[in-house]
Amino acid sequence: MWRLKFGEGGGPWMQTVSDFHGRQVWEFDPDAGTDEERSKVEQLRRTFTENRFRRRESQDLLMRMQLTGNKHLHADMPAATKIEYGDEVTEETLQESLRRALGWMSALQAEDGHWPGDFSGIMYLLPFWIFALHITGSVDAVLSKEHIREICRHIYNHQNEDGGWGFNILDESAMFSKCLNYTTLRLLGEVQKDENDGLAKGRAWILSHGTATAAPQWAKILLSDLQTRSVIARCNSIGDLYPFFPPAITPALTAEGASAAASTTLWHRRLGHIGPGALSKLISSNAISCNKHHNDHICHACQ
Known part of the structure; x- marks a missing residue:
């Protein structure tokens, strides 16, 4: 079962000046939760999938289940009041609504003080x-x-x-x-x-x-390059910058080096269908290696 953990971190690859306040990480524990809780999780998953075209947002259902289960709402919280069109809105009704809203928001607040939420809107x-x-x-x-x-x-x-x-x-x-x-x-x-x-x-x-x-x-x-998994270029950071330096000029390609090089057509595709002028500059500066030149070729995507 997945559990949402707050304010945790550390190690040589992660540092913070705020003691990791506001950090949230989902962690899977196969032994976590009761049978009832795991059944509830599966029910929430099915409900979301079945209604995903009507309500596309994640709604943070698993997070809400975890938080409201750990922080039960106040026992004296008033029941929800449904107001019909034309009904009088009294001061008591407003106070009850505010108390319910504050109680619900308090239940969804993490231990370190922040309100966690899912950031899943961007799909790329x-x-x-x-x-x-x-x-x-x-x-x-x-x-x-x-x-x-x-x-x-x-x-x-x-x-x-x-x-x-x-x-x-x-x-x-x-x-x-x-x-x-x-x-x-x-x-x-x-x-x-x-x-x-x-x-x-x-x-x-x-x-x-x-x-x-x-x-x-x-x-x-x-x-x-998903098929070959070949690395187009590498660079090391200097402060906040990542400068790219062409590789050192080497003698003529050996048979082994020539087989590892690529054609201008392949480099054109690798570099996002770069123009012939820019591609020629990269070749002349030895930033990339080519074994075949097809300068007069126009690929299908660029036509």
């Missing part, structure tokens, strides 16, 4: 992380099976009815976020199970809207 940030883990070969080292299951659940839950994904959970489908989320599912091991499941609908949306070549520059860059 998570894929960046999964792409980086895949390219560095560290998916299994960083993500547990439970993490992968929840990431996939999140992506499927925010898939639009037409099979695509938007820039955010309320947006219409767009090729950029569609390609990234579909590829993320595949990188995490998802396979098509039938002709009408989420993956099948996602693939059909891509093919019917111009294929991945219709995606904007960021998507093209991210999709360029």
Whole structure:
């Protein structure tokens, strides 16, 4: 069962000047919770999935369940009062409503004083992380099976009815976020199970809207080297900057080096369909290595 932890952290890779106040992390504990609590979690998941096209926001259901269970509302809290159109709004009614609102907000406040909440509206940030883990070969080292299951659940839950994904959970489908989320599912091991499941609908949306070549520059860059996992360039930070220095000029390429180099066509795609002038400057400065030149070639996406 997942538990939301507040104000915890530490270690050499994470520092803070506020004692981690405001930090929230979900942690999976297979032994946590009672049978009743785990059953309630599954019920909340089913309810959200079944109603995801009517209420797309996460609503923080699991968080609210945990917090309100640990901090029971005041026993003397008045019952909700429903006011019909034309009813008189009295001072007592307003006070009862305010007391209920204050009690509810107090129950949702974390121990360190902040009000936690889910930030899941943007649908293209998570894929960046999964792409980086895949390219560095560290998916299994960083993500547990439970993490992968929840990431996939999140992506499927925010898939639009037409099979695509938007820039955010309320947006219409767009090729950029569609390609990234579909590829993320595949990188995490998802396979098509039938002709009408989420993956099948996602693939059909891509093919019917111009294929991945219709995606904007960021998507093209991210999709360029997933198969080879080759690193285009590395750079070390100097303060807050990440300067890029071309590699040292080396003698003519050996047979081994030539086989590792790429054609101008491939570099054009890797660098987000960069123009021929800029590509020529990178080649002449030895920032990239090419073994074949196709300067007169115009790719399909650039036509």
